[in-house]
Amino acid sequence: MSQLDLAIAADVSARHVSLVETGKSRPSAAMVLRLAERLDVPLRERNRLLLAAGHAPRYRERALDGEGLAAAHGAVAAVLRAHEPYPAVVIDRRWNIVMMNRTLERFLPGVDPALLRPPVNMLRLGLHPDGLGSRIVNLAQVRAVLRARLSRQLERTRDPELAALYEEYLAPHAGDGGASIEDEITTPMVVRHGERELKLFSTVTTFGTPQDITLEEISIESYYPVDAATEALLRALAAD
Structure with a gap:
């Protein structure tokens, strides 16, 4: 997928995608998640992307038989x-x-x-x-x-x-x-x-x-x- 294709899919400017990709712009957590969603990135890897961008992980991992996923x-x-x-x-x-x-x-x-x-x-x-x-x-x-x-x-x-x-x-x-x-x-x-x-x-x-x-x-x-x-x-x- 080209930068332009991704920008259109994510409804952002191609210039902003270019700046993010080359490291000249630090994306917000919302932007990281928006791009990750358009790229169909697994949730585990989305957490890694957030950490790389300086943000806290968003998605939890819990035991299926634990209280949180009862x-x-x-x-x-x-x-x-x-x-x-x-x-x-x-x-x-x-x-x-x-x-x-x-x-x-x-x-x-x-x-x-x-x-x-x-x-x-x-x-x-x-x-x-x-x-x-x-x-x-x-x-x-x-x-x-x-x-x-x-x-x-x-x-x-x-x-x-x-x-x-x-x-x-x-x-x-x-x-x-x-x-x-x-x-x-x-x-x-x-x-x-x-x-x-x-x-x-x-x-x-x-x-x-x-x-x-x-x-x-x-x-x-x-x-x-x-x-x-x-x-x-x-x-x-x-x-x-």
Whole structure:
């Protein structure tokens, strides 16, 4: 984005944007936030921009299960319960599991206990051969979908821990084929459970216009059955 494009989007003069960018003008906190919003900067990075400009951070980061986010925590828990008998999980910005529903817990027996030590990482749990990776029938496709998704996340955040996960689990398999980006929405995940196979697709839910770093960085991964056989098996597991 050029200085002029940003100035038009932020409804300020191109000269002022130029002065801010070259360090000849110290922007107000309001201007920092206005420019950051137009550039879609994550809340965590907006705090860093404010500090760099000599202002106090604006956005808080609190534990999801703490008193300050009790209403949000209750809403997330309700979503997880309501999604049963289908699996659902809440992950943070580094794919660490924050919460999960009882259906997903039923898939964890047999997983290497080392992978279940907190913080449990969803990406590592799903792709490691001692986790769920050995049970995913179309692992190449799933890796391709995750590679595209994680690449977009890295482009936005430059998070070193995410980069390490990418290099360990996705980069070595960049040429193994599978789903393209165009297939991402409809590509199912086929999971072997005992003698049966479940076909699932997923959706991602995030908080709208969050003003808290924690809420901006968590997402709810909800899985749905692709066919009647999968739905019947999930309901049978829930009833067991």
